[in-house]
Amino acid sequence: MPELLLASGPDxxxxxxxxxxxxxxxxxVFAINSIILIRxxxxxxxxxxxxxxxxxAKVVPxxxxxxxEWVIDFLxxxxxxxxxxxxxxxxxxxxxVTLFVSIFLFNFCENIPGANVAADTTxxxxxxxxxxxxxNYWAAGIRTKGLWKFLKDELLPKGVPWPIYILLVxxxxxxxxIIRPFSLTIRLFIxxxxxxxxxxxxxxxxxxxxxxAGWDLKWVGVxxxxxxxxxxxxxxxxxxxxxxxxxxxxxxxxxxxxxxxxEVGAGDPAKVSKxxxxxxxxxxxxxxxxxxx
Amino acid sequence: xxxxxxxxxxSLFFPKVYDLIWSSVVLIVLLIVFAKFVMPKFNKVMDxxxxxxxxxxxxxxxxxxxxxxLKEQYDELLGSAKAEAEKIRQDAKAQAEQIVARAESQAKAEAEKIRQDAKAxxxxxxxxxxxDLSEEVGNLAASMASKILGTELKDPSSRSSxxxxxxxxxxxxxxxxx
Numbered sequence: 001m002p003e004l005l006l007a008s009g010p011d012x013x014x015x016x017x018x019x020x021x022x023x024x025x026x027x028x029v030f031a032i033n034s035i036i037l038i039r040x041x042x043x044x045x046x047x048x049x050x051x052x053x054x055x056x057a058k059v060v061p062x063x064x065x066x067x068x069e070w071v072i073d074f075l076x077x078x079x080x081x082x083x084x085x086x087x088x089x090x091x092x093x094x095x096x097v098t099l100f101v102s103i104f105l106f107n108f109c110e111n112i113p114g115a116n117v118a119a120d121t122t123x124x125x126x127x128x129x130x131x132x133x134x135x136n137y138w139a140a141g142i143r144t145k146g147l148w149k150f151l152k153d154e155l156l157p158k159g160v161p162w163p164i165y166i167l168l169v170x171x172x173x174x175x176x177x178i179i180r181p182f183s184l185t186i187r188l189f190i191x192x193x194x195x196x197x198x199x200x201x202x203x204x205x206x207x208x209x210x211x212x213a214g215w216d217l218k219w220v221g222v223x224x225x226x227x228x229x230x231x232x233x234x235x236x237x238x239x240x241x242x243x244x245x246x247x248x249x250x251x252x253x254x255x256x257x258x259x260x261x262x263e264v265g266a267g268d269p270a271k272v273s274k275x276x277x278x279x280x281x282x283x284x285x286x287x288x289x290x291x292x293x
Numbered sequence: 294x295x296x297x298x299x300x301x302x303x304s305l306f307f308p309k310v311y312d313l314i315w316s317s318v319v320l321i322v323l324l325i326v327f328a329k330f331v332m333p334k335f336n337k338v339m340d341x342x343x344x345x346x347x348x349x350x351x352x353x354x355x356x357x358x359x360x361x362x363l364k365e366q367y368d369e370l371l372g373s374a375k376a377e378a379e380k381i382r383q384d385a386k387a388q389a390e391q392i393v394a395r396a397e398s399q400a401k402a403e404a405e406k407i408r409q410d411a412k413a414x415x416x417x418x419x420x421x422x423x424x425d426l427s428e429e430v431g432n433l434a435a436s437m438a439s440k441i442l443g444t445e446l447k448d449p450s451s452r453s454s455x456x457x458x459x460x461x462x463x464x465x466x467x468x469x470x471x
Contacts, residue, residue, distance in 0.1 A: 015305050022311060031311040043319045047326055054334035059342045072335055098327040102320070123305065124312035128320050193305070 010208030013200030018121055018193060038109055039119035046105050075100050075247065083251040088144075088258055092251065095136060099129065100247040103188065107239035110195055111232055118192040118239070126188040130181035133250040138176075141257030150257060180253055184246060191242050195235040202228030430463075431456025 022031035032040070053068045061069060072093075080089040080096050106119035120126055141150035155172045156165055202224050209221030308316075434456045 019304060022309075025311075029311050029314050031309075032315065033312075036312060036315045039315065039319055043323060046323065050331045051326065054331040057334050057338040059338060059345060061338075069335065069339065072332075072339075094328040094332040095324070097332060098324050101327075102323050122308065122312050122316075124308035125316040125319070127308055128313060128316035132320060132324075 010204045010212075012204045013197055015193065015197070018117070018196065035117060035119065035122050038115045038117065039106065039125065042106055042109050042115075042119040043102075046102060050101065071101070072097055079244075079248055079251045083248075083255040084258070089251075092136070092140075092254060096247050096251055099133075099250060100243050103129065103246050104240055104243035107192060107242055108236070110192065110199065110239070111236055116200075117196050120188065121192040121196055123185065123189050126185040126192075127181075129188070129246065130184035133184055133246075133253060134177075134181045136250065137180075137253040137257045140254045144258045153259075154257075180249075184249060188242050188246055191238055195231075195238055199228060199231045199235055202231050427456065427460060430460055434459040 018035070020033040020035060022033040022036070024032035024037070050068070053065055056062075057065055075097050076089075076093050079100075080093050083089070084092055103120065106125065108118075109115040110118040110121070120129075138150075141147075141154070144150075145153065154176050155169045157168065157172075160168060205224040206221045206228060209218055209224060213221070431453055438455060
């Protein structure tokens with residue numbers, strides 16, 4: 001039966017491939033399957049790239065350093081300062097940069113021949129990342145307001161008649177404990193699974209049409225190859241977007257937990273414009289530094 | 294092989310313990326390395342750059358200010374020098390005018406003096422000539438009269454009165470003739 005299937009149809013990817021067996025340290029809690037191996041290699045590469053960039057960082061940057069600095073600057077100004085302000089945001093810059101760079105490069109593994117699957121295409125990695133996000137926004141709230149005040153602000157929003165609280169308290173509690181990390185996890189994970197399946201589908205079809213299909217159908221392989229190419233480009237974009245979304249949402253959740261800037265998102269126009277002016281001036285300053293550098 | 298078995302599909306969403314452990318290890322290592330080494334290093338370099346640029350801008354501003362001060366001083370000096378030169382010029386002009394005026398007045402006075410002297414000398418000579426002439430005419434008249442009268446007018450006073458009357462006559466004749 002399997003032989004028949006193999007012969008008759010393309011070797012389409014399946015989600016079972018995303019549940020690989022773990023040959024290394026099999027049966028222990030340190031078992032390593034292929035995706036974990038990819039993740040470990042990717043981590044080593046990220047550390048190597050970033051540490052080399054950091055170790056060689058000079059006041060007058062080279063191209064590579066400029067590129068890394070551009071990423072850090074972008075994340076700092078467009079995520080951290082935008083949501084958290086300069087004073088409160090600075091301490092979260094490292095977190096956001098780590099999240100974005102790690103997630104992006106983990107995701108990007110799906111476009112690298114040999115890996116072909118994102119390093120976070122098992123639910124554990126997005127889940128751990130989301131839990132770290134959850135720990136951070138809880139910690140931010142508790143650090144700035146105290147546990148009781150933080151919970152009160154989150155669970156009992158102002159301006160709501162008290163009977164609604166019966167409904168709101170469990171919903172809000174669910175939101176800050178389950179829904180936020182769960183949505184972060186599922187969004188990232190499913191995007192990576194979908195990407196894996198889409199690109200795999202295109203290339204498996206191409207292989208089948210070129211090798212196994214009759215001459216009358218071989219031309220379809222050109223279309224599926226083109227589709228695979230387009231999908232790979234699309235996935236590169238998705239990799240960046242998902243990393244960005246994860247980082248932005250983490251920053252947003254932290255913003256909602258801390259006192260002062262929580263109103264910024266709610267739309268205090270004076271404060272928003274002030275913040276924007278601040279960011280603009282910072283940007284201008286940094287641009288100037290780039291020009292001078 | 295395109296099989297979405299219900300078991301494998303849902304087990305996709307149940308993390309394995311070893312996977313969770315490796316995910317945590319990876320994240321912790323990344324977080325620590327970024328927080329302790331990568332970000333501080335980049336922040337340091339970027340701050341240093343910003344500081345350097347700020348320093349350069351400050352330096353340029355200070356230099357500009359110095360230059361402006363120098364220019365002001367120079368302008369001031371130039372202004373005072375110009376004023377001084379103008380003053381000197383004015384003084385010189387005044388002095389020259391004074392000198393010229395003095396010389397002129399001196400020359401005028403001298404000329405006047407010379408003129409006066411000349412006039413006085415002329416007057417004196419004229420007077421002398423007149424007296425000489427009157428004496429001569431008197432003598433001539435006297436000698437003529439004595440020759441005519443044959444008598445010698447010994448008395449000098451009559452002689453002079455005669456001469457005077459003779460002159461007067463000559464004068465009035467001359468006057469009526471002219």
